Amino acid sequence: MPKPPPLSLEGTVVAVAADRGHHFSKPPQDRIMLVKGHGVEGDAHAGEFVRHRYLARRQPRLPNLRQVHLIPAELFASLLEAGFQIAAGDLGENITTAGLDLERMPHGTRVELGRTAIVELTGLRTPCMLIDRFRPGLKRRVISSEKTGPAFRCGVLGVVIDGGRVSAGDVARVVLPKPAVRPLPAL
Numbered sequence: 001m002p003k004p005p006p007l008s009l010e011g012t013v014v015a016v017a018a019d020r021g022h023h024f025s026k027p028p029q030d031r032i033m034l035v036k037g038h039g040v041e042g043d044a045h046a047g048e049f050v051r052h053r054y055l056a057r058r059q060p061r062l063p064n065l066r067q068v069h070l071i072p073a074e075l076f077a078s079l080l081e082a083g084f085q086i087a088a089g090d091l092g093e094n095i096t097t098a099g100l101d102l103e104r105m106p107h108g109t110r111v112e113l114g115r116t117a118i119v120e121l122t123g124l125r126t127p128c129m130l131i132d133r134f135r136p137g138l139k140r141r142v143i144s145s146e147k148t149g150p151a152f153r154c155g156v157l158g159v160v161i162d163g164g165r166v167s168a169g170d171v172a173r174v175v176l177p178k179p180a181v182r183p184l185p186a187l
Helices: 053-058 074-081 130-134 137-141
Strands: 009-015 031-035 068-072 097-100 110-115 117-124 156-162 164-167 172-174
Touching: 009 031, 009 164, 068 074, 068 117, 074 137, 117 164, 137 172, 156 172
Parallel strands: 068 097
Antiparallel strands: 009 097, 009 172, 031 164, 068 156, 110 117, 110 172, 117 156
């Protein structure tokens, strides 16, 4: 079995998005503000406790491990080959990156964004039925059939370790945990 290529540790922020309402897609913004321990200022998923509608109804005091959703722009190109035209913010992500294989990063990876913001990765985004409501047939395209690698290809979730402003064009640097042995769980 071929060994996967090494992880790239530097990329760029392609786009940022936020939405006060619980909508599937998020409108692109010029910039977003990440708030330590809270998430994206003004975003429906920000908060100390879980804001995911399904989880919040069942266990509202769970810690929010989904404060920020990041997605690699490279996913959009592969989905376009399959006939799905997807733009930044369409899949509900807050930060779209280029050059980072986010889904292959281990649990606890930190992504430094812009000058001061840091997001620690907590898990893979699990695609739900809403993804097929957005584009019929898309869910099966983001579920991996490969025996190795991540189970899902629709971004990662994280918590804000240090706050700051993030804009398109900012550098995104990865700091891998030591030891980097545990893959990202599905959230």
